[in-house]
Amino acid sequence: MCSGEDPAIHRHRIGTPPGPLLAELPAAESRRPTLAWTDAGAADEIGWHSAIGYSSLSVRTFIGLGGNLGEPAVVFRTAVAELRGVGQVVKVSSLYDSAPRDAFDQPHFLNAALELETDLSPVDLLLELKRLELALGRDPHGRRWGPRVLDLDILSFDGLCVTDPEHDLIVPHPRFHERRFALEPVAELDPLLLPWRNCSDLRVDVSVADLLPTVANQEVMRVGGPDWADPVSPSGLS
Ligand code: ADP
Numbered sequence: 001m002c003s004g005e006d007p008a009i010h011r012h013r014i015g016t017p018p019g020p021l022l023a024e025l026p027a028a029e030s031r032r033p034t035l036a037w038t039d040a041g042a043a044d045e046i047g048w049h050s051a052i053g054y055s056s057l058s059v060r061t062f063i064g065l066g067g068n069l070g071e072p073a074v075v076f077r078t079a080v081a082e083l084r085g086v087g088q089v090v091k092v093s094s095l096y097d098s099a100p101r102d103a104f105d106q107p108h109f110l111n112a113a114l115e116l117e118t119d120l121s122p123v124d125l126l127l128e129l130k131r132l133e134l135a136l137g138r139d140p141h142g143r144r145w146g147p148r149v150l151d152l153d154i155l156s157f158d159g160l161c162v163t164d165p166e167h168d169l170i171v172p173h174p175r176f177h178e179r180r181f182a183l184e185p186v187a188e189l190d191p192l193l194l195p196w197r198n199c200s201d202l203r204v205d206v207s208v209a210d211l212l213p214t215v216a217n218q219e220v221m222r223v224g225g226p227d228w229a230d231p232v233s234p235s236g237l238s
């Protein structure tokens with residue numbers, strides 16, 4: 001480490017090229033669900049919106065990435081490569097180091113966020129994220145809020161609110177508003193984003209930038225730029 005640099009920058013070995021993780025996964029395109037998520041019946045059933053004429057449109061979602069085991073930056077890059085098979089990765093945020101919040105006896109986390117355009121339903125997107133978490137090494141029996149290789153959260157889904165107990169899904173993510181490590185990377189991508197825009201919710205007009213001052217006391221530090229997701233050349237140099 002160079003003298004004068006913050007140790008957080010080196011904690012996560014940012015910039016290491018991806019290992020063989022990607023090669024072990026089936027091609028993302030072959031897993032793509034064929035049903036459009038805005039099937040009118042399903043949408044009406046849980047009351048997202050009137051689905052008429054909407055089914056082929058992609059929606060704008062924001063996904064949070066986190067991890068504190070192994071080499072999260074490497075795993076993040078592999079996750080992005082995979083997510084390109086389930087939608088369009090429009091933008092990725094910088095990398096952030098964050099102190100553990102809900103369980104303290106564990107290493108700091110690396111966090112980021114990305115904007116994904118997808119035509120998957122919220123539930124199908126959740127299933128895809130869970131599948132990716134497991135494929136990239138998350139322990140399915142790991143303790144809640146404990147150390148993990150990869151956490152992928154649907155932070156915001158087209159300003160919609162979804163509560164689906166059957167699939168254990170709440171959108172926007174139920175703790176998004178209180179986590180600086182989730183809000184700050186999303187604010188970098190779109191500070192004016194209104195995550196509750198299409199909801200009957202008191203926060204309908206609240207942007208991610210509005211929420212940042214409420215979490216300013218949490219320990220989060222930017223440790224790398226948004227180039228972490230770039231493809232790596234055979235020489236291992238970005
Ligand atoms: P957290 O994401 O709060 O750090 P976990 O990753 O341990 O905590 O929580 C995992 C559970 O949260 C999963 O069973 C998943 O079904 C559920 N969950 C509910 N809403 C969401 C969401 N919006 N995004 C991701 N997971 C969610």
Ligand code: MG
Nearest residue numbers: 151152153154
């Ligand atoms: Mg999660």
